[in-house]
Amino acid sequence: MDSIVLAPSHAVIAGSGLGNKADAASIAGGVLETMMTTGAGKISTIVLASIVALFLLDQFFTAKVDPQEPPLLKPRFPLIGHLVGMMLGQQSYFQKLHKRNSPPIYTLPVLNGKIYIATSPPLIQSALRGKDLSFDPFVVDFAQKLLGLDEATMAIIRDESKGTTTNADMTKAIHGGLSGGNLLRTNRAVLEDVAAQLNAFPLGNDGLEIPDFWIWLRNLLSAATTKALYGKKANPFDTIPTMFDDLWQFDTHTPTLMISPFPWLTHPKTLQARARLQAAVVDWYTAGNDKDPDIAAIAAYRAETLRRHGFSARQIGQIEISLALVSMQNAIPTLLWLVLNVYQRPGWVERIRLEILDTLQEAKPVNGMRQVQIYVSSLEEKAPFLLACYKEAVRIGNAQLGTRRVMQDTYISDGKGNRYLVKKGIDMLMPCGVMHRLDNVWESDTDSFNPNNFLSPEQKGLDPQTQSEREKLRKASYIPFGGGKHYCPGRKFAMYEIMALMATLVVGFHVSPLGGGEEIQMLEMMGVRFGEAVAKPKRNGEGCPVRLKRKEGWEAVRWRFVC
The missing domain is CATH 1.10.630.10 (Cytochrome P450)
Known part of the structure; x- marks a missing residue:
């Protein structure tokens, strides 16, 4: 499991079991000295020295986290682990981290900087509503390189x-x-x-x-x-x-x-x-x-x-x-x-066809050709299964990375008494790829196409009262178009x-x-x-x-x- 620094309690839970930077330096130095004095090969020494150097750099240069900030999720490989993971896995890296039982929001150290990753529907909705988090800086940041301005x-x-x-x-x-x-x-x-x-x-x-x-x-x-x-x-x-x-x-x-x-x-x-x-x-x-x-x-x-x-x-x-x-x-x-x-x-094709047939209207034929009209704005109401299939196609295909920059120190809350400090100048990422595949939110096998995800409890023959909490979670988890x-x-x-x-x-x-x-x-x-x-x-x-x-x-x- 990735090591997590639980900032609120100042407790450090690290896979190596090392408690502080002085201890880390002492033990690492001892291991390196042992390798060098026991006649180990030069290649082994160089490899170990590199690993130890990265470990020491990680201990000394990992971004500091305030006790009220989201907990620190350290990489398995020191210093550059998350950076390499994101480069190789792209957005799927966040799904990989989520499957390792990561917290609902965490601080991800990247070299000597940090970003916040939120995968909790209530926390994401709090961030999207927040006036102190903005997407605007990214528009300016990316415009020049994307368009060659x-x-x-x-x-x-x-x-x-x-x-x-x-x-x-x-x-x-x-x-x-x-x-x-x-x-x-x-x-x-x-x-x-x-x-x-x-x-x-x-x-x-x-x-x-x-x-x-x-x-x-x-x-x-x-x-x-x-x-x-x-x-x-x-x-x-x-x-x-x-x-x-x-x-x-x-x-x-x-x-x-x-x-x-x-x-x-x-x-x-x-x-x-x-x-x-x-x-x-x-x-x-x-x-x-x-x-x-x-x-x-x-x-x-x-x-x-x-x-x-x-x-x-x-x-x-x-x-x-x-x-x-x-x-x-x-x-x-x-x-x-x-x-x-x-x-x-x-x-499914037949089910959609029957829905649409009820919405069609025909005008007088012209030159032997039937004139069939589809009233587009009525489809959302009169074709619920087609609408559910459309939304499911969005859920399955859309893994956009919601991005906000914290413009002023502020707090986000899950509405259940848990709140986190997010600091000015730090970016927050909200990965749809994780949100759209939460096991406790969507139907079984979240990687499969299932329109039932977007049919109402009544349309699925379920009691709406027993499904209300899950329906709220689904609405909060479905964020392909951002929010706020x-x-x-x-x-x-x-x-x-x-x-x-x-x-x-x-x-x-x-x-x-x-x-x-x-x-x-x-x-x-x-x-x-x-x-x-x-x-x-x-x-x-x-x-x-x-x-x-x-x-x-x-x-x-x-x-x-x-x-």
């Missing part, structure tokens, strides 16, 4: 002379652009293009052979999303054939790009892809297309905010490739995991487009493996790395060829989404 651009981003900041005003612009009528209009624009692509499907029995289902879904929703954001007249993603490939190349390598000391050497293709994306989007803003009424409100509001803060069209274009990226990088892989998991179980003032404003945007597309597939189309059989192949998930939120498929989704064709009785149909 120059110092002049960063100076405007950091400027607080107007009594506000670019980031604060951009947050307001995002919320305004994705609320009320603006949200519905943007969803409608996305789904109009999705409908146009589905309506173009051949009417014959052969349907469409799709050699790579992941790439097909990715391109379908990428095309629809960019047209909704940037308008149909001058969409920058229509200017270069490789734009979508460039976007996903950039997305795939963002985690390693962020930490590379020499990105020009380690990531030349990714930097080239980013440069092409930025050049096309810069041209779009230079032409003033952000003032076109056809574009999404969120794109217009963000551009207006950036112009008001003094950014040039070139600077706006360089920054705003992030808009396209965040609009798709999590929603599209979530759609993939939803489709693949549901289509593994024909009974940083609650993701795009969560409904993604949910509506994913549920609407899924509803259309199960009612109007037959999805089958190209090689025959009934169930399409399940793809493996990659581990989620730092800087990512939702798992992508391994090997870029290779190995899932499907045939997509219109279902019998639904051949002559034109689909329309009503938002």
